[in-house]
Amino acid sequence: xxxxxxxxxxxxxxxxxxxxxxxxxxxxxxxxxxxxxxxxxxxxxxxxxxxxxxxxxxxxxxxxxxxxxxxxxxxxxxxxxxxxxxxxxxxxxxxxxxxxxxxxxxxxxxxxxxxxxx
Amino acid sequence: xxxxxxxxxxxxxxxxxxxxxxxxxxxxxxxxxxxxxxxxxxxxxxxxxxxxxxxxxxxxxxxxxxxxxxxxxxxxxxxxxxxxxxxxxxxxxxxxxxxxxxxxxxxxxx
Numbered sequence: 727x728x729x730x731x732x733x734x735x736x737x738x739x740x741x742x743x744x745x746x747x748x749x750x751x752x753x754x755x756x757x758x759x760x761x762x763x764x765x766x767x768x769x770x771x772x773x774x775x776x777x778x779x780x781x782x783x784x785x786x787x788x789x790x791x792x793x794x795x796x797x798x799x800x801x802x803x804x805x806x807x808x809x810x811x812x813x814x815x816x817x818x819x820x821x822x823x824x825x826x827x828x829x830x831x832x833x834x835x836x837x838x839x840x841x842x843x844x
Numbered sequence: 845x846x847x848x849x850x851x852x853x854x855x856x857x858x859x860x861x862x863x864x865x866x867x868x869x870x871x872x873x874x875x876x877x878x879x880x881x882x883x884x885x886x887x888x889x890x891x892x893x894x895x896x897x898x899x900x901x902x903x904x905x906x907x908x909x910x911x912x913x914x915x916x917x918x919x920x921x922x923x924x925x926x927x928x929x930x931x932x933x934x935x936x937x938x939x940x941x942x943x944x945x946x947x948x949x950x951x952x953x954x
Contacts, residue, residue, distance in 0.1 A: 761944075768848065768931070768944030769888070776940075784941065816887060828895065831876055831935060833942070835887035 729753045730836035732817050738842045739807050747802045747815055747839050755821030757830060758800040760784075760792060762813040763838075769816065775800055807843040815839045845870045848934050850945040858953050861922050865948040867932030868914045876935035877915045879906055881928045882947065888931055892917070922952045 730751045739745050749758065756777050761769040761784075771784030773792040781792055789811060793801045804811055818833040849868045857863045869877075876895055880888040892899050894915055898907040905918040919926055932945035 757940075766946060768946050770944075771941055774940065782940075814885070828876070828893070830940075831878065831893060831942075832890050833888075835889070837887050838885075840885075 730817060730819055730834055732815075732836040732839050734839060735837065736840045738844065740844050741806075741808055743807050743843075745804045745807055745841070747817075747841070749800045749802070749817030749836055751798050751817075751819045751834075751836075753819055753821060753834060754797075755819035755834070756797060757820045758794070759818040759820075759833065760790075760800065760802045761816045761818065762786070762811075763816060764813050772802065804841075804843075807841075809843045812841060812843045815841055847871065847943045848932055848945040850930075850932050850948045852946060853949040854951050855948065856951045856953055857922050859922055859924060861952075862918065862920045863922055863950065864916055864918045865930060865932075865950075866914050866916045867934075867945055867948075868912075869932075869934045869943075870913070871934070871937065872910075872913060873937040874913075874934050875937060877906075877908060878933040878935075878942075879904075879915075879917050880931040880933060880944075882931055883928050891930070919950075922950075924952050924954060926950060927952045 759774045760772040775781045775794045791803045817836040823829045879891040882888040894906045903920045929947040929949045931947045
C-alpha cells in the first residue's frame with residue numbers, strides 16, 4: 727500500500743472553478759508539503775506545514791490555499807482555477823527518525839495529481 | 845546564475861557504462877544536498893543525501909565540491925532500469941525550503 731496517497735490522480739476543470747486536491751499519509755510524519763511541477767521548471771513549493779497548527783507559504787502560494795485537517799491529511803485548494811495553474815501537483819511528507827534531525831530533509835512524495843484548467 | 849542548475853541531457857549511454865552528472869548551485873552557504881530520481885510522469889524518489897564531501901550507495905556515488913559549488917552523481921555499471929530523470933536538490937540555508945533543479949535525463953541503451 728502507498729504511504730502517501732493523492733486524490734484525484736487526474737482532473738480537468740474549467741477556469742473559475744474551485745477545486746481541492748487531497749493528500750493522505752500513513753507514514754506518521756509531521757511535516758507535509760505541496761509542490762507543483764511544470765515542464766522545464768523544477769518543483770516549486772506552494773505551501774508547507776509542520777503540524778496541524780503550523781502552515782507556511784512557499785514561493786508560489788498566490789491563488790492557492792491549504793488546510794491541515796489532521797496530522798495525516800493536507801489539502802490544497804484552488805479557489806478560482808486559471809489556466810496557468812495547469813501542472814503536476816505533488817504532496818510530500820517528511821519526519822524524524824533514527825534520532826537524526828537531518829531525516830526531516832528526506833521527503834517522500836505522493837504519486838501526483840495531473841491538473842488541467844481549461 | 846540560477847540557484848540550482850543541471851544539464852538537461854539526455855545522456856545516452858550503453859548498458860554497463862559509467863556516467864556522471866553535475867549540478868551547480870549558487871548559494872555558497874548551502875550545506876545540504878540531495879539527488880532524487882524521477883521516472884516519467886511519476887513522483888520523485890530520494891536516491892541520496894549529501895551533507896559532507898560525498899556519499900556512496902552501491903553503484904551510485906555523490907561528491908560535493910564546495911570550492912566550485914557543484915555536486916556530482918556518478919553511476920557505475922549502468923542498468924536499463926537506471927533510465928530516468930535525476931533531480932538535484934539544494935536546501936536553502938536557515939530555512940525549511942528546498943530548491944529543485946530541472947533534472948538531467950538519462951537513457952541507458954541495450
